[in-house]
Amino acid sequence: MKESKRAVSSILVDDDDDDDDDDDDDVEKVSWSGEPVGTFSEASTRVYAPELRKPKSECKDYFSDWSPEETVKRMRKGKVYSLERFRSLQDKLLLLDEAVSAHDGNVITAVLIYLKKSLSKEIFFQELMVREIALRHYVHYLKEMEEQKTLVELMKLPFSQDDAIHVQDHYTLLERQIIIEATDKKGEAEIFKKFPRKASILNMPIITTLYYSCFYHYGESEGTFSSPANIRSTFRISEKQYILTALGARAKLKSWFDVDSLFNTKNWLGYTKKRSPIGFHRVVDILQKNNAPVQVLKDYVSLIDDAELKLSLAQKYKCHDIVIEMYRDLKDRQQLIVYQGKVERGSHEDRKIDQLLGNMQIRWKN
Amino acid sequence: MAQTDRRDAPGLPDFSLLKRLARDQLIYLLEQLPGKKDLFIDADLMSPLDRIANVTTLKQHEVDKLYKVELKPVVSVSDQLCFLIRPRIQTVKWIADVVKSDKAVGRFRRYKIIFTPQKFYACETVLEEQGVYGDVTSDEWEFYLLPLDDDIISLELPEFFRDNFLEGDQRWVTTAGSALRLLHFLFGPFSKVYGIGRCAKMVYESWREQVEDGEKKAQNPDIGNVFLIDRDVDFVTPLCSQVVYEGLVDDIFRIKCGSVEFGPDVTSTDKSLKVMLNSQDKVHVGETQRKKEIWWEKQRKKKRCGMDIKQMKAFVAEELKGLKQEHRLLSLHIGACESIMKKKTKQDFQELLKTEHSLLEGFEIRECITYIEEHINRQVSMIESLRLLCLLSLTENGESYGIEHLLSFANLRQIGLLVEQQPGETLTVMESKVGKLVNDKTAGKLTDAFSSLAKKSNFRALSKRLMLIPKTGEEYDLRVPRDMAYIFSGAYIPLSCKLIEQVLERDGWTGFEEVTRMLNGHEFAVTGPEDSKYPQRIILVMFLGGCTFSEISALRFLGRERGCKFIVLTTAITNSSRLLESLLDNQG
Numbered sequence: 001m002k003e004s005k006r007a008v009s010s011i012l013v014d015d016d017d018d019d020d021d022d023d024d025d026d027v028e029k030v031s032w033s034g035e036p037v038g039t040f041s042e043a044s045t046r047v048y049a050p051e052l053r054k055p056k057s058e059c060k061d062y063f064s065d066w067s068p069e070e071t072v073k074r075m076r077k078g079k080v081y082s083l084e085r086f087r088s089l090q091d092k093l094l095l096l097d098e099a100v101s102a103h104d105g106n107v108i109t110a111v112l113i114y115l116k117k118s119l120s121k122e123i124f125f126q127e128l129m130v131r132e133i134a135l136r137h138y139v140h141y142l143k144e145m146e147e148q149k150t151l152v153e154l155m156k157l158p159f160s161q162d163d164a165i166h167v168q169d170h171y172t173l174l175e176r177q178i179i180i181e182a183t184d185k186k187g188e189a190e191i192f193k194k195f196p197r198k199a200s201i202l203n204m205p206i207i208t209t210l211y212y213s214c215f216y217h218y219g220e221s222e223g224t225f226s227s228p229a230n231i232r233s234t235f236r237i238s239e240k241q242y243i244l245t246a247l248g249a250r251a252k253l254k255s256w257f258d259v260d261s262l263f264n265t266k267n268w269l270g271y272t273k274k275r276s277p278i279g280f281h282r283v284v285d286i287l288q289k290n291n292a293p294v295q296v297l298k299d300y301v302s303l304i305d306d307a308e309l310k311l312s313l314a315q316k317y318k319c320h321d322i323v324i325e326m327y328r329d330l331k332d333r334q335q336l337i338v339y340q341g342k343v344e345r346g347s348h349e350d351r352k353i354d355q356l357l358g359n360m361q362i363r364w365k366n
Numbered sequence: 367m368a369q370t371d372r373r374d375a376p377g378l379p380d381f382s383l384l385k386r387l388a389r390d391q392l393i394y395l396l397e398q399l400p401g402k403k404d405l406f407i408d409a410d411l412m413s414p415l416d417r418i419a420n421v422t423t424l425k426q427h428e429v430d431k432l433y434k435v436e437l438k439p440v441v442s443v444s445d446q447l448c449f450l451i452r453p454r455i456q457t458v459k460w461i462a463d464v465v466k467s468d469k470a471v472g473r474f475r476r477y478k479i480i481f482t483p484q485k486f487y488a489c490e491t492v493l494e495e496q497g498v499y500g501d502v503t504s505d506e507w508e509f510y511l512l513p514l515d516d517d518i519i520s521l522e523l524p525e526f527f528r529d530n531f532l533e534g535d536q537r538w539v540t541t542a543g544s545a546l547r548l549l550h551f552l553f554g555p556f557s558k559v560y561g562i563g564r565c566a567k568m569v570y571e572s573w574r575e576q577v578e579d580g581e582k583k584a585q586n587p588d589i590g591n592v593f594l595i596d597r598d599v600d601f602v603t604p605l606c607s608q609v610v611y612e613g614l615v616d617d618i619f620r621i622k623c624g625s626v627e628f629g630p631d632v633t634s635t636d637k638s639l640k641v642m643l644n645s646q647d648k649v650h651v652g653e654t655q656r657k658k659e660i661w662w663e664k665q666r667k668k669k670r671c672g673m674d675i676k677q678m679k680a681f682v683a684e685e686l687k688g689l690k691q692e693h694r695l696l697s698l699h700i701g702a703c704e705s706i707m708k709k710k711t712k713q714d715f716q717e718l719l720k721t722e723h724s725l726l727e728g729f730e731i732r733e734c735i736t737y738i739e740e741h742i743n744r745q746v747s748m749i750e751s752l753r754l755l756c757l758l759s760l761t762e763n764g765e766s767y768g769i770e771h772l773l774s775f776a777n778l779r780q781i782g783l784l785v786e787q788q789p790g791e792t793l794t795v796m797e798s799k800v801g802k803l804v805n806d807k808t809a810g811k812l813t814d815a816f817s818s819l820a821k822k823s824n825f826r827a828l829s830k831r832l833m834l835i836p837k838t839g840e841e842y843d844l845r846v847p848r849d850m851a852y853i854f855s856g857a858y859i860p861l862s863c864k865l866i867e868q869v870l871e872r873d874g875w876t877g878f879e880e881v882t883r884m885l886n887g888h889e890f891a892v893t894g895p896e897d898s899k900y901p902q903r904i905i906l907v908m909f910l911g912g913c914t915f916s917e918i919s920a921l922r923f924l925g926r927e928r929g930c931k932f933i934v935l936t937t938a939i940t941n942s943s944r945l946l947e948s949l950l951d952n953q954g
């Protein structure tokens with residue numbers, strides 16, 4: 001019995017398990033041509049299977065009675081089934097939809113494998129695009145089978161507006177990176193000699209690319225592909241994200257002037273003032289990590305809104321003038337005295353504190 | 367570990383039957399290939415198999431040599447090769463290669479593949495496509511359930527989470543349904559079924575169908591009610607640092623199938639030792655466990671950095687001296703505690719917990735963000751940083767100011783790789799790790815994963831509605847824990863467990879519409895007969911996608927409070943590391 005089972009295994013999927021309640025044990029296994037296979041003798045065939053003498057087209061094969069619903073049911077239970085009878089596109093799609101509604105990933109994938117073999121790629125992909133669950137199963141299957149090529153083709157298709165933009169972005173970025181890479185690889189400019197690149201820009205994420213651009217191509221006009229301004233507008237990078245990234249890059253290069261310009265805006269009167277979409281305490285933090293000198297740090301510490309935070313950071317980074325001024329504003333004599341102990345004797349700060357302490361007009365609170 | 371019970375609490379069914387059934391079926395399958403054979407075992411199956419049939423048993427059934435499945439050519443000289451594997455295409459491809467290379471050199475052998483818990487059609491297709499379908503026999507070993515403790519059963523399918531929730535692949539739905547069917551057959555019939563989550567619904571329907579087709583049997587049921595819950599209904603809980611003992615041990619040492627391997631630094635010898643962490647481990651019966659937890663809590667609360675190992679040793683020796691006979695195990699656990707404390711002190715556990723609790727509460731978020739930034743910059747542990755980012759994202763409902771910028775911080779660290787820091791400086795191990803972590807695809811995937819997680823998350827609103835954060839008025843006395851928050855030092859009641867508690871109390875979801883809306887629906891409740899023969903106080907809770915030791919502890923507590931018993935059925939034991947690793951392994 002096992003040998004005969006194997007003989008038809010290429011056509012039917014067999015189930016070797018013993019199903020106690022399997023009523024198919026009595027089903028005669030037939031080969032594709034309709035000839036009986038197995039241990040039945042010729043005589044018994046004629047007696048027990050009269051339908052085999054009928055013309056092939058009228059042959060009521062047991063399998064052809066199985067609807068998509070029936071087939072999926074059988075597949076879920078590991079029983080014998082056949083998918084080959086689903087030949088029209090309509091039948092195939094009914095089968096797929098039935099599998100999906102049964103929630104059984106094993107069956108869904110099996111049906112997809114069959115469809116992949118019996119449909120052209122275009123039609124198959126077309127149908128997948130409007131069936132999200134089936135699509136996910138197919139993607140997972142391709143990943144496991146390591147069929148990257150097919151995956152890439154699938155991924156190129158526009159599934160939704162969002163996806164289309166996403167994919168478009170990805171390719172645009174890659175294009176840009178290729179152009180930038182081609183020039184920068186030669187490393188002719190001064191900056192490349194001072195700060196040699198460790199890796200190529202290809203396939204790096206957007207923000208990394210922006211950072212790279214802020215590092216190596218700062219100040220270039222928006223017209224060039226490699227300029228930060230161009231990358232910012234092409235990929236619709238938010239102001240916050242841009243400033244954060246540019247800050248990191250310019251601070252690393254110790255270009256304090258550039259850092260300064262990042263925060264300049266003109267108010268309605270035409271006066272320049274400083275503002276930042278990220279808190280100035282964070283700016284200070286980044287600058288400090290890049291070893292910015294106190295002169296630079298203090299400018300930004302002084303811009304911190306939150307008084308407590310400002311005071312603590314000023315103390316941390318030894319921005320004496322700011323600390324002194326704040327204690328003066330708080331009219332906190334005691335603290336000022338304490339702080340005097342922390343500054344260098346005879347220094348400018350020391351004298352400043354002396355001056356303040358001696359000022360009769362200040363109404364100290366303690 | 368199960369603890370002392372109220373005297374009126376119901377008894378649990380005996381799940382060791384499951385092991386015997388699995389064992390018997392495996393032996394039967396091995397005997398289908400008579401004669402000496404070499405057995406190749408999937409790495410993931412080695413620990414579970416060890417709990418079912420050890421090497422001696424296998425050898426008694428003509429298994430000659432045992433090998434771990436590794437994707438390289440086999441060195442076995444046996445004429446019969448048997449493969450015990452999970453139904454993975456990659457593994458089947460390797461087996462096909464083994465068969466083909468044998469064929470190529472004219473070597474004839476018998477090959478048998480035992481898929482467990484079941485075989486997938488895609489695997490058969492691979493065999494067919496590779497032209498070896500006729501050369502191998504295949505079987506299914508229906509090993510669905512592994513008891514890890516008196517009240518914990520695992521499907522040992524860690525891939526369930528990734529396949530189902532990240533890949534959207536429903537291949538394991540029927541498997542979960544079959545696991546339920548088996549329990550239903552042996553210990554049912556179940557009376558009521560409650561559930562929440564898309565997968566839970568599918569599993570319920572699959573189970574229902576399987577039961578309808580199967581045998582009907584009237585029996586004295588041992589399990590009354592069932593609760594099915596998807597992991598993605600509550601992502602926050604598994605991301606929190608665990609402070610219950612098993613949770614800690616799992617986080618640090620990785621518990622496998624209920625036992626843990628302690629290395630030489632713990633055993634104080636030059637050998638490693640495997641220890642079972644369950645009720646059979648006498649050290650953890652009753653008061654001992656509680657005392658240890660309380661002590662641990664006291665230590666954690668101490669404001670100063672660093673914990674006093676001497677004090678702990680003294681405490682443990684003093685308070686637990688009644689268990690002198692258990693001394694060997696005791697010293698092992700002390701060693702484990704020491705190791706945990708060393709590691710945790712290095713990471714400044716207290717600060718970390720404080721930040722987590724603030725995130726859960728929604729308090730001082732700016733400070734939390736600063737802490738996370740610092741954490742990333744210090745590069746102590748990228749997985750930890752990632753975990754905090756996820757927690758921030760989920761509790762703040764994905765406020766982008768948090769996530770994108772922090773991710774870009776991680777990016778910025780990586781960018782250090784692009785530019786020479788100082789001449790002659792080489793990449794540190796950490797930097798390469800970071801680089802690997804936040805490469806092109808991963809960064810994109812992470813942002814996507816965060817935003818999709820966050821989109822679905824209504825944590826803040828849920829937390830308020832369900833009162834998951836106990837009021838920080840009075841000091842929370844862990845000696846007399848008053849609610850499930852004690853498993854997180856009084857800071858947070860796990861959302862998943864709270865839901866279970868509430869639904870059981872209400873006998874359904876009526877009146878809870880607001881909550882189910884915030885959880886994105888898919889709730890269901892199927893009431894059954896109110897017959898007294900159904901043990902209403904034994905409740906099976908099935909976690910689809912994994913369950914943490916913290917949640918198990920919380921349910922045990924709830925059980926003690928309510929005079930009922932919870933049996934936790936989970937697709938796998940999980941924790942934050944495993945969850946995040948699934949997220950990261952999920953390469954586009």
